[in-house]
Every structure is written in structure tokens, then in C-alpha cells.
Amino acid sequence: MFTNLGYFLAEAWRDARSRPVAVIFSLVSITLLLLFAAFVFAGGEEVQWLVAQLGEEAAVTVFLKEDVTAAQAEVLGEKLQGLDGVTAVRFISQEEALEEMNIVLGSYSAELAALTGFNPFLSYFEVRVRPEQGLDVARQAEKFSGVDGVRDSRQTMERLTRLSTVLRLGALFTLIFVGIVMMITISHIVHLGLMAREEEMEIYRLLGAGPWFAVMPFLLQGSLLGLAGGLMSFLSALLSFPFLFSRLQAALPFLPLRPGVAVALTVSPLLVVTGLLFGLCGSLLAQSHSRG
Amino acid sequence: MICARGVAKVYENGNQALQDINLKITAGELVYVLGASGAGKTTLLKLLLGMEKPTAGGLEVAGISLVKPQAKDIRHLRRLTGAVFQDFKLIPGRTALENVALSLRVLGVPWSENRQKSMAALAEVGLTDKAGNLVQTLSWGERQRVALARAVVREPRLLLADEPTGNLDAASVGFVADVLARAGDKGITRVVATHDSRLLERLQGRVLVLKQGCLQEVAGNGWEQTACGDKGGE
Numbered sequence: 450m451f452t453n454l455g456y457f458l459a460e461a462w463r464d465a466r467s468r469p470v471a472v473i474f475s476l477v478s479i480t481l482l483l484l485f486a487a488f489v490f491a492g493g494e495e496v497q498w499l500v501a502q503l504g505e506e507a508a509v510t511v512f513l514k515e516d517v518t519a520a521q522a523e524v525l526g527e528k529l530q531g532l533d534g535v536t537a538v539r540f541i542s543q544e545e546a547l548e549e550m551n552i553v554l555g556s557y558s559a560e561l562a563a564l565t566g567f568n569p570f571l572s573y574f575e576v577r578v579r580p581e582q583g584l585d586v587a588r589q590a591e592k593f594s595g596v597d598g599v600r601d602s603r604q605t606m607e608r609l610t611r612l613s614t615v616l617r618l619g620a621l622f623t624l625i626f627v628g629i630v631m632m633i634t635i636s637h638i639v640h641l642g643l644m645a646r647e648e649e650m651e652i653y654r655l656l657g658a659g660p661w662f663a664v665m666p667f668l669l670q671g672s673l674l675g676l677a678g679g680l681m682s683f684l685s686a687l688l689s690f691p692f693l694f695s696r697l698q699a700a701l702p703f704l705p706l707r708p709g710v711a712v713a714l715t716v717s718p719l720l721v722v723t724g725l726l727f728g729l730c731g732s733l734l735a736q737s738h739s740r741g
Numbered sequence: 742m743i744c745a746r747g748v749a750k751v752y753e754n755g756n757q758a759l760q761d762i763n764l765k766i767t768a769g770e771l772v773y774v775l776g777a778s779g780a781g782k783t784t785l786l787k788l789l790l791g792m793e794k795p796t797a798g799g800l801e802v803a804g805i806s807l808v809k810p811q812a813k814d815i816r817h818l819r820r821l822t823g824a825v826f827q828d829f830k831l832i833p834g835r836t837a838l839e840n841v842a843l844s845l846r847v848l849g850v851p852w853s854e855n856r857q858k859s860m861a862a863l864a865e866v867g868l869t870d871k872a873g874n875l876v877q878t879l880s881w882g883e884r885q886r887v888a889l890a891r892a893v894v895r896e897p898r899l900l901l902a903d904e905p906t907g908n909l910d911a912a913s914v915g916f917v918a919d920v921l922a923r924a925g926d927k928g929i930t931r932v933v934a935t936h937d938s939r940l941l942e943r944l945q946g947r948v949l950v951l952k953q954g955c956l957q958e959v960a961g962n963g964w965e966q967t968a969c970g971d972k973g974g975e
Contacts, residue, residue, distance in 0.1 A: 452849045463834075652830050655790070656891075657819030658847040660812075 453662070460666035461673060464642045472674070475638045479631050479678030479728075480685060483720050486620070486627040487686045490719060491712045493616035500609045502705055509587045510600040511574040517595040522572065525595055529574055532589055534582025539575045546570035553703055571597060624719075628727040631678070635671045635731025640738055642667055668732045675728015679721040686713040686720070742768045742899060742930040743789060747798035750784050750954075758784040759954045762798065766932065768898075771925055771946030774934045780951040782934035783827060786901050789932060790824055791815035803898055820848060823892030823929075825902040829884050831876045831891075837863060837883075838872040841891045848895060862894035863887070865923070867916050881908035889917060893924055900924055900931045906940050918943035 465472045511529060513522060522540060530538045541549070547568045578586045587601040643650070643664070650663040690709030698706045743766040750759040759781045766772050776782050787793040789802055791810060800807045803821050805814045823844070831840045841859040842852075850858070863872050866886035876884055885908050892900055900921075906914045914937065921931055922944055933940070941948070949956055 452851055453846055455852070456846055649832050652832060653843075653847065654816075655792070655819060655824065655826075655830060656844055656847045657816050657822070659816060662847060 453665075457665045457669050461670035464646070464666060464670060465674075467645070468638070468641065471638055471641065475634050475674060476678055476681065478634050479675060479724065480681040482627045482630055483678055483682035483724060484685050484689075486623050486723070487682055487713075487716045487720055489616070489623045490620040490716050491686070491690065493613060493620045494715050495706065495712060496609055496613040496616055498707060499704065500613055508602055509576045509578055509583055509590060510602075511576055511590045511593075512571045512597040512599070513573060514595055514597045515571065517572070521595050525593055526574060528593060529576050529586075529590060532576075532586050534579045534586050535576055536579060537577040539577075541573050541575060543568050543570050543572050546573065555702070624723060628723060628730075631675065631724075631727040632731040632734055635674055635728050636735040636738065638674070639667045639671045639732045639735035642670065643735060664732075664736050667736065668729065671732025671735065672725055672728045675724040675726070675731065676721065677724070678728070679724025682724070683713070683717045683720045686716060742766050742770070742803060743932070744801045745788075745798065746800075748788065748795045748800050749797040750781075750788060750793060751796045757954055759788070759795075759951075762956055764949070764956065766930060768930050769925060769928045771921065771931045771944065772933070773941060773946050773948045774932065774951055775936055775948060776934075776951035777936070781954040782951055783903055784954075785951065786824075786903050786932065786934055789899075789901055790822060791818050821897055822899045822901060823895055823897035824900075825885070825888045825892045825905045827903040827907065829888040831884055831887060833877045834875065836873050836875055837868055837879065837887045837890075840876055840887055841894050844891045844895045858894055859890070862890040865893070865916075865920055866890045867913075882910065882913050885909060886913065886916060889920055893920055893929075896927060897929060900929050902931070902933045902935075904935055904937070905933060906935060906937045911939060914939045915943060 511525075513525070517525070526538050526540055529535060547570050550570065576586060576590070583601055587599045590596060591599045653663040687710065690713040692709065694706055694709035694712060698704070743764065745762050745764040748759060748762040748764075749757070751757050762785070774782050774785060784793065788795055788800060788807065791802075791807055791814075794810070795808060798808075802818055805818050807815075807818075810818075832843070835843075838856070838859055841862055842855050845855040845858060860869065860872060863869055866889055868883060868886055868890065871879060871883060871887075876887060879887065885905060889902070889905055892902065902921075906917050909917065918940060921933065924931055931946075933946070935941075
């Protein structure tokens with residue numbers, strides 16, 4: 450079989466050249482389908498990444514009442530540091546809190562300051578915790594005097610995890626859907642090729658060719674078509690994701706999103722493997738249909 | 742090599758193409774099958790290549806029973822056989838060389854060796870200069886010779902040829918006769934369906950005559966209406 454690999458590839462190319470419009474149409478369809486799957490999958494991946502990032506940054510934010518003095522704050526800091534599960538404690542003053550928000554909000558911070566006319570932020574402790582002990586730390590911190598309130602990031606993380614699961618399931622279903630449509634598209638184009646070369650295949654058989662000899666060019670054709678679609682959708686993702694993610698980052702400046710190129714590279718193996726696999730399945734489907 | 746006993750072939754439309762064929766062909770023999778159109782020559786060759794199955798009797802080619810053959814047996818038989826079809830069965834859109842080389846590709850012969858042998862086969866039928874021509878641009882006679890080159894290039898054990906000189910001029914008939922003679926030198930068994938007396942004049946062989954599906958007349962030696970296995974040969 451490998452002796453004739455070059456021949457099979459040449460035959461696959463020859464057949465594709467004989468139906469350029471149909472092949473190009475299929476290729477574009479496959480690329481768009483896979484790109485659609487890439488968008489959904491990238492969404493799931495991105496949320497998953499956010500969860501991981503937030504997990505690493507598991508923290509309990511302990512807000513202080515406005516009347517707490519610096520000395521009291523220092524004592525409170527020591528008490529927090531002494532709690533089980535706490536890995537680090539950092540004090541953020543009202544001024545520093547405002548400064549941080551200025552960085553996040555950029556030009557909007559001036560408007561906010563103009564609206565309120567005063568610094569609306571409280572001083573707080575950013576308490577780094579081991580994720581599994583975050584809830585206990587939050588409960589104990591709430592009881593300390595001088596504490597205005599406690600915010601535990603775990604709830605947000607749990608919500609994000611749920612969202613990530615939903616998105617990943619959605620991506621899986623999208624992938625199955627895209628795969629089936631791809632299989633039908635490729636099987637159709639391969640089936641046309643098989644029909645057009647029926648007499649030729651009969652000649653192969655009369656010369657003693659095995660069952661794979663005649664269909665191998667078509668199996669290669671379908672697989673390569675899927676692979677080419679996968680590569681093209683990857684290239685499209687590589688070009689479009691940086692633009693889309695930069696827009697998304699601009700709209701959601703408080704989320705630590707990854708660069709679009711990194712996301713495109715994450716989904717690339719999926720696109721290429723899916724293209725190749727469903728291309729091959731489509732060819733096999735066409736072949737079995739022709740036999741039928 | 743070939744052993745037929747009481748072979749009959751009736752097509753689904755009721756047409757009786759062959760009846761009670763008893764035949765034994767030994768290895769290396771050249772056998773001409775003569776007969777008018779519709780006498781059953783092509784059907785006989787199709788049976789020998791496993792393209793059709795006999796409806797009655799026993800048929801064995803190269804030790805393979807063709808009464809109820811499995812697909813792998815048919816494939817094996819065809820790999821041992823070179824065939825020239827009446828309608829050539831060349832692949833359009835391919836060159837003469839590509840068509841000849843296909844015969845060896847199927848056998849998995851590497852391209853460098855394949856090309857060398859295919860070119861030699863084309864030279865044997867006088868078509869070296871047409872090797873790169875698409876087959877549909879060749880004359881009928883040239884196509885026939887390409888088909889012959891494709892059949893002999895694999896040096897088969899059995900060569901089946903259906904009217905191999907049907908479209909040829911006298912000079913080309915000489916080419917075909919020479920090819921058949923050389924195949925004989927290599928010990929290849931040859932069964933040639935023809936009604937071209939020029940070929941018989943150029944190359945002596947055993948002659949069978951088919952008339953309305955029956956082997957009625959035999960010229961030469963070797964034909965006996967005996968059960969298979971009673972006489973030597975493969």
C-alpha cells in the first residue's frame with residue numbers, strides 16, 4: 450500500500466482538480482463549520498482558564514469600617530495572618546483602592562470621581578488563602594471587630610466553573626453537530642468522485658486490485674479535505690481571535706483574558722484532528738454508501 | 742492450467758451462451774478460440790477471468806475453482822492473469838504509460854521498476870514514442886496494443902486476449918503475434934479469442950471452434966472430451 454502512496458495522492462489530487470468548484474465549496478463549508486466550533490470551544494476554554502486563574506488567586510477580601518484606625522488595622526492584620534489556611538495578608542488603603550480602580554477603569558474613573566465627589570472605596574485586607582479553607586477564613590474574619598464585610602471569591606469561581614462546564618458541553622455538542630455536517634459534506638463529494646470513476650474502479654478490479662486500491666485515493670481525498678479545512682479554520686482563528694479578544698478585553702477590562710493568539714493555538718489541535726477524523730469518516734461513509 | 746468439465750453458462754435473460762464445455766489447456770499452450778460473433782468466445786474468456794460464473798459444470802484455472810469462488814480467489818486469479826479486452830478497458834485521461842504501469846501498480850511494484858518494465862512492454866508493441874500520449878488521442882489499433890502491453894507487462898501465468906487484432910493492420914498483427922510468441926517462450930499460457938486468420942497464419946497454435954455455445958470442432962492436438970484430471974497439465 451505504501452508503495453503506491455504517491456500514486457494514491459496523485460489520483461486524489463487529479464480527482465479534486467476535475468471538480469474544482471465542488472471541492473472549493475466543500476472546503477469553505479468545512480472551514481466555516483470548524484471555525485464556528487472553534488468559537489464555541491474557545492469560549493469554554495477561556496472561561497476554564499479564568500477559573501484556573503482565579504483559583505490560583507483564591508482570596509478573601511476583608512473590608513474595614515471607615516472608623517478603623519491604622520493601629521487597629523495593624524492588629525486586625527495580625528489576627529488574620531494567624532488564621533488557619535491564610536498564606537498571605539496585604540493591606541490596601543482607601544487611597545490605594547482608588548488608585549487600583551483608576552487603573553482598571555482608565556478614563557471612566559474621572560467621571561466616577563466627578564459623580565461621587567469623594568473616594569467611595571473602603572480600606573481592605575486582601576487575604577490569600579488555600580482554596581479549600583477560604584470559606585472558614587471568611588466566616589472567622591466576619592466576626593472580627595472593625596470588619597465591615599467579607600467577600601469570598603469562591604462563589605464567583607463556582608459560577609464560572611458552572612458556566613465553563615455548560616460552555617464545554619455546548620462545545621462538545623457543537624463539535625458533534627459540526628462533525629456530522631462535515632461528514633455529510635465530504636461523503637457527498639467523495640461519493641460523486643466514486644460514481645464518476647466507477648468504470649475505472651472496475652478496471653482496477655479486473656487487474657486484480659484489492660478492495661482498498663480503488664478507494665484509497667478517495668479516502669485520502671476526504672481525509673485531506675478535512676485536514677485542509679481544519680488548517681484553514683485554524684488560520685482563520687489565528688487571524689480573527691486576536692482582534693475579537695482585544696475587543697472583548699476592552700469591553701471587560703477587569704477580566705484577565707488571554708491574548709487571542711494563545712486561544713487560537715489552544716484550539717488548533719482540536720480543529721486539525723476533527724477535520725482529519727471526520728474527513729476520513731466521511732470518505733468511509735461515501736464508500737460504504739457506494740457499495741450499498 | 743485450465744480445466745473445464747461440462748461448463749454451461751446461461752444468462753439471466755435466458756440466453757444460453759455456453760453449453761457442455763469440456764476443455765483442458767496445459768501450461769504454456771497457445772489456444773485460439775474461433776467463432777462467429779455471439780458464439781460465446783467472450784463469455785468463455787469472462788469465465789476464465791472470473792467475471793462470470795458458470796451456471797453448470799466445473800471450472801478450474803491455475804488451481805482455483807471458479808464455480809463458487811471467494812472474492813480473494815478471484816483477485817488472486819486476476820493477479821496471475823493478463824487480459825486484453827475487446828473494448829480495451831483503458832482508463833481515459835491517462836497516458837499509455839500510466840495505463841500499462843497500472844498493471845504493475847496493482848501488484849505493488851515500485852515505480853522505478855514499474856516504469857522500466859512498462860516502457861519495455863510499450864517498446865515490445867511498437868509504442869515507445871506514444872508512451873506519453875493520452876490514450877484517447879491514440880488510434881484504435883494503438884489502444885489495442887497498449888492493452889496488450891498492459892496484459893504482458895506483469896509476465897502473467899495466463900494471458901487472455903479477446904480479439905487482440907480486431908482493429909489492427911497487417912504490420913500491427915505482426916507485433917501482436919511476436920508478443921504472443923515471446924509470451925510462449927516465457928511459459929505463459931495463452932487463450933486468444935479471434936476470427937482473424939492473419940494471426941493464425943503468423944503463429945501456430947491449437948484451435949478450438951465455438952458455435953452457438955458449443956465446442957464443435959477442434960484443429961490440432963490436445964483436445965479430448967475427457968474428464969478433467971485424466972490428462973496431464975496444471
